[in-house]
Amino acid sequence: MKKTSIAIIFLFMGLQLAAQTKYLRSIAETQELSKDVVSLFKENNIAASFEQLTPYWPMPQNELDAIEEKTIKYLNIIRDRFGKPIDTLKIKNETIADVALRETYLVRYENTAIRIIFTYYKNDYGWIVNAFKWDDSFTEEFE
Numbered sequence: 001m002k003k004t005s006i007a008i009i010f011l012f013m014g015l016q017l018a019a020q021t022k023y024l025r026s027i028a029e030t031q032e033l034s035k036d037v038v039s040l041f042k043e044n045n046i047a048a049s050f051e052q053l054t055p056y057w058p059m060p061q062n063e064l065d066a067i068e069e070k071t072i073k074y075l076n077i078i079r080d081r082f083g084k085p086i087d088t089l090k091i092k093n094e095t096i097a098d099v100a101l102r103e104t105y106l107v108r109y110e111n112t113a114i115r116i117i118f119t120y121y122k123n124d125y126g127w128i129v130n131a132f133k134w135d136d137s138f139t140e141e142f143e
Helices: 002-020 029-040 046-056 061-082
Strands: 085-096 100-108 112-121 127-135
Touching: 029 046, 029 085, 029 100, 029 112, 029 127, 046 061, 046 100, 046 127
Parallel strands: none
Antiparallel strands: 085 100, 100 112, 112 127
């Protein structure tokens, strides 16, 4: 009975992990996801932005939760110190053949900007979020 219970638990855990994994079918879908997430960042709706990313980002939920919590904390500090968000701007689109895509955006505040970088990877099933990063290092974008 114990072995059956353990097997059932692992089966449900496996199904839950598989159910959480979605794939974007095209570059247009990756661009739409990026645009939506950046818009939610501008609105300071970080929880909703992570809800958009999570189904496509194969990372343990506890790590995603920790990143979300830190993001909320620091973006509130940025807003308090540097003013309200003004707008968003896509500044770069880079590709590696047909297997990787990186999109870079700025969210402009009254007195600074933050950079948001999405990296997508194409596997056999479609596009997934390989990395997501935001920082205040937008000056690195000068050529």
